[in-house]
Amino acid sequence: MLDGQAWLRDRRDGLWRRATAQDLAPGVLILLDARCGGYLPDQGWSPDSTAPVPTPGPAPDPPVFACVEWVSLDQHLAETEDEARKLVDALPGLPESQQEAVILAARYHDLGKCHEVFQEMLRSGGGDPPDVLLAKSKAPYSTGRSRRPYFRHELVSAMMLAHSDHWHGDRTDHRLVTYLVAAHHGKVRISVPAQAEEAPAILGVVDGDRTPAFTLSSGETFPGQSLRTADFRPEAGGSWTDQAQALRDRADLGPFRLAYIEALVRISDWRSSARHDGPVEVSLEELMGTGRGETGQAELTRKTQ
Numbered sequence: 433m434l435d436g437q438a439w440l441r442d443r444r445d446g447l448w449r450r451a452t453a454q455d456l457a458p459g460v461l462i463l464l465d466a467r468c469g470g471y472l473p474d475q476g477w478s479p480d481s482t483a484p485v486p487t488p489g490p491a492p493d494p495p496v497f498a499c500v501e502w503v504s505l506d507q508h509l510a511e512t513e514d515e516a517r518k519l520v521d522a523l524p525g526l527p528e529s530q531q532e533a534v535i536l537a538a539r540y541h542d543l544g545k546c547h548e549v550f551q552e553m554l555r556s557g558g559g560d561p562p563d564v565l566l567a568k569s570k571a572p573y574s575t576g577r578s579r580r581p582y583f584r585h586e587l588v589s590a591m592m593l594a595h596s597d598h599w600h601g602d603r604t605d606h607r608l609v610t611y612l613v614a615a616h617h618g619k620v621r622i623s624v625p626a627q628a629e630e631a632p633a634i635l636g637v638v639d640g641d642r643t644p645a646f647t648l649s650s651g652e653t654f655p656g657q658s659l660r661t662a663d664f665r666p667e668a669g670g671s672w673t674d675q676a677q678a679l680r681d682r683a684d685l686g687p688f689r690l691a692y693i694e695a696l697v698r699i700s701d702w703r704s705s706a707r708h709d710g711p712v713e714v715s716l717e718e719l720m721g722t723g724r725g726e727t728g729q730a731e732l733t734r735k736t737q
Contacts, residue, residue: 437465438450438463438464440455440462441461466485468482473485495711496711497712498571498572498709498712499568499569499571499705500708500709500712502559502562502569503567504564504565505546506564506649507567508542508567508704509542509543510650511704511707512538512542512700512704513535513538513650515538515700515701515704516537516697517535519534519699520535523696530689530693532605533693534697536604537609537612537697538700540613541586541612542567542589543588543589543593543654544586544587544589544592545567546565546644546654547643551565552579553576553578555573557569558573561573568708572712578636580636580638581629582629584635586615586616586619587624588643588659590611590620591661591663591664592643592654592657592659593609593613595657595663598653599654607675607678611675611676613697615694615697616694616697616698616701617698618698622673622676623672623673624665639660639661639662641659642656642657642659643656643659644656
């Protein structure tokens with residue numbers, strides 16, 4: 433099926449390239465040439481079919497939606513917490529401790545966007561960004577390219593919470609909150625996926641990276657921190673996988689309840705992001721050609737940030 437007619441967006445630089453058999457792995461998205469077949473309308477995926485896949489007739493380009501204003505990190509976190517509170521109120525049945533975990537995870541989910549690598553990316557396309565920590569860039573003022581391949585802001589968020597205890601009280605299920613924060617994009621869950629990056633980076637985060645001090649409108653002050661990656665590195669005896677598996681196997685959670693509350697945090701993030709979305713005067717073709725990375729095409733269809 434590949435035979436030079438399949439493409440993927442390389443996570444290292446955000447650019448499109450032809451896919452190879454070695455690229456096929458769980459979670460990888462592959463773009464196939466419809467002329468090569470592989471799909472039948474009445475059967476779905478059909479690898480043995482060589483009949484061209486029929487395409488719909490010409491239609492007007494759908495409007496492209498993106499973030500239409502600069503959104504501060506503090507504002508996005510507060511709005512995501514607000515959406516989480518609405519969700520747990522509308523969906524009774526969760527124990528109070530798990531409701532609190534969802535709300536706190538929403539409040540803290542994007543803390544890692546304070547990292548200088550992410551801030552540089554949001555400001556990389558120019559424009560006139562405000563002089564505050566940002567969570568969203570105003571379209572189209574972001575290249576979506578990080579200077580570190582594979583960089584994941586949610587891993588930074590989890591490290592900030594895992595290595596600090598000032599943000600939670602005795603009754604807070606802090607391990608569950610930290611897990612939900614790490615998992616809100618589905619990239620860091622039971623383990624941290626290995627990538628073809630040079631040690632000591634792990635998903636673009638380097639041991640010793642520092643985050644700035646800042647205070648949220650909810651009252652918490654996060655001091656500047658030096659990030660430690662050891663807990664997230666299996667080869668270094670990291671404990672992250674053990675902790676995540678313990679949550680999965682807990683009698684009050686289990687895999688299905690855990691997945692359910694993960695979804696609540698993710699939906700809260702989507703809904704808060706949608707508050708600032710609107711149509712933008714840029715074509716999909718232009719966006720596809722920019723080589724956008726973590727915040728690229730997916731950002732502009734409101735699927736990642």
